[in-house]
Amino acid sequence: MAYPDDSSKSAQLFARARSVLPGGGSRSSTLISPYPLYASEAHGKYLTDVDGNRYLDFNNNMTSLIHGHAHPRIVGAVGYQVRRGSGYTFMNEAEIQLAELLCARVQGFEQIRFTNSGTEAVMNAVKAARAFTGRADIAKCENAYHGTFDAVEVSLGVTATDAALGDPPSVAGSRGTPAGVVESVKVIAWNDTATSKRILDQHRGELAAIIIDPAFRRIEPEAAFIDMLGDYCRETGTLLIADEVISFRVGYTGSQGEYDIPADLTALGKIIGGGFPVGAVAGRRDVMSVFDGTREAEGHVRHAGTFNGNPVTMAAGFAAMDMMTPAAFAHINDLGARFRAGINEVFALTNVQGRARGHHSLFAIDIDDVDLMASHVDSAAACDGLARYLLNHGYAMAPGLGGAVSTIMEASDVAPFCETLLAGIRSIKGEA
Numbered sequence: 001m002a003y004p005d006d007s008s009k010s011a012q013l014f015a016r017a018r019s020v021l022p023g024g025g026s027r028s029s030t031l032i033s034p035y036p037l038y039a040s041e042a043h044g045k046y047l048t049d050v051d052g053n054r055y056l057d058f059n060n061n062m063t064s065l066i067h068g069h070a071h072p073r074i075v076g077a078v079g080y081q082v083r084r085g086s087g088y089t090f091m092n093e094a095e096i097q098l099a100e101l102l103c104a105r106v107q108g109f110e111q112i113r114f115t116n117s118g119t120e121a122v123m124n125a126v127k128a129a130r131a132f133t134g135r136a137d138i139a140k141c142e143n144a145y146h147g148t149f150d151a152v153e154v155s156l157g158v159t160a161t162d163a164a165l166g167d168p169p170s171v172a173g174s175r176g177t178p179a180g181v182v183e184s185v186k187v188i189a190w191n192d193t194a195t196s197k198r199i200l201d202q203h204r205g206e207l208a209a210i211i212i213d214p215a216f217r218r219i220e221p222e223a224a225f226i227d228m229l230g231d232y233c234r235e236t237g238t239l240l241i242a243d244e245v246i247s248f249r250v251g252y253t254g255s256q257g258e259y260d261i262p263a264d265l266t267a268l269g270k271i272i273g274g275g276f277p278v279g280a281v282a283g284r285r286d287v288m289s290v291f292d293g294t295r296e297a298e299g300h301v302r303h304a305g306t307f308n309g310n311p312v313t314m315a316a317g318f319a320a321m322d323m324m325t326p327a328a329f330a331h332i333n334d335l336g337a338r339f340r341a342g343i344n345e346v347f348a349l350t351n352v353q354g355r356a357r358g359h360h361s362l363f364a365i366d367i368d369d370v371d372l373m374a375s376h377v378d379s380a381a382a383c384d385g386l387a388r389y390l391l392n393h394g395y396a397m398a399p400g401l402g403g404a405v406s407t408i409m410e411a412s413d414v415a416p417f418c419e420t421l422l423a424g425i426r427s428i429k430g431e432a
């Protein structure tokens, strides 16, 4: 593999794609410069591109494939369902089965509604919170990603505000966001309890919900921050929405079990669909009842969707989540710790300032400035260079040099990765 290569099939497909797809595709997150790679097939922990290069896949479709690619039990469940029809305007039992599994695991999940993406899950959680509280405004953390719709994109991709210089402003995340939407979103700072409390106190009685991502930047929530949010929500009748689209993979009862997050509503996605498009809103029965279409006369929140709770996703999700036993979570979390320890050992062997960030089955590699004497490489260029080196040596990482461990990875995957990482760091320093 020698990326980039203008003569590769991936480069040619991208050139072809650009005439019919703006930016070459339907998903900004798959773009890498100068061209994205095109997949040909994937099995277990490996992904192969159209040029025949094979990668150990740490991205796992943005953390969603917790059992890796094409797991036989999931393929079997999906095949069984597809042969019986892929969607109906009759209800299906598979939806009840996945709902029962999830509600049995997490104390705060009294009821659940399925959607087709994490974005839709967050959107519907916000709608439910507004309907339940009769308030319009919400609060979110600066730079927290909650999917692609205008309210939760506020203050995304901005330079982090230095708390000493002021409070984080509400800034439109997309061109064309109505000013009223921007104003309706108050911005707080992850794990900064004092600043966030001061901002929230200015809006007592005005907020429908506060939304947090417990895996934000792969930095674990601090107990004082969570306690403050819980107290504030109780005192002011605000709903706490845990966006567990990614963080649900931290354990059998999600992040809310792990960190005692008193979520009223939870947005889910990724792993609960077994690799198929999915999302869900789960939470308190009284709040979830806003979706109850049998109570139309009382005024409910409309939640239709051609593919909501479709039986293929439900079957795949049930198979995937049924295999996520406490032992399976322990396995991936142990592996995550081994990768992080290995990465830190690699940095200790070089004079490059860097470290592993992350928790549970998630890791990310942080590089500070690389030894300037040797290479004049700043941290952003070093990260890009390292990502490319790893790609060219058989490792597909998530953006920001991130990794999500899957159940079919093993302890024996750690050492080869760390050796490649060491060689990669030496290479970008010009030592190789």
Ligand SMILES: Cc1ncc(COP(=O)(O)O)c(C=O)c1O
Pocket: 062, 116, 117, 118, 119, 120, 122, 145, 146, 147, 148, 213, 243, 244, 245, 246, 269, 270, 278, 279
């Ligand atoms: C925390 C969080 N919320 C919401 C989303 C949106 O989910 P989806 O991509 O399924 O729309 C993501 C996706 O990465 C996410 O990480």
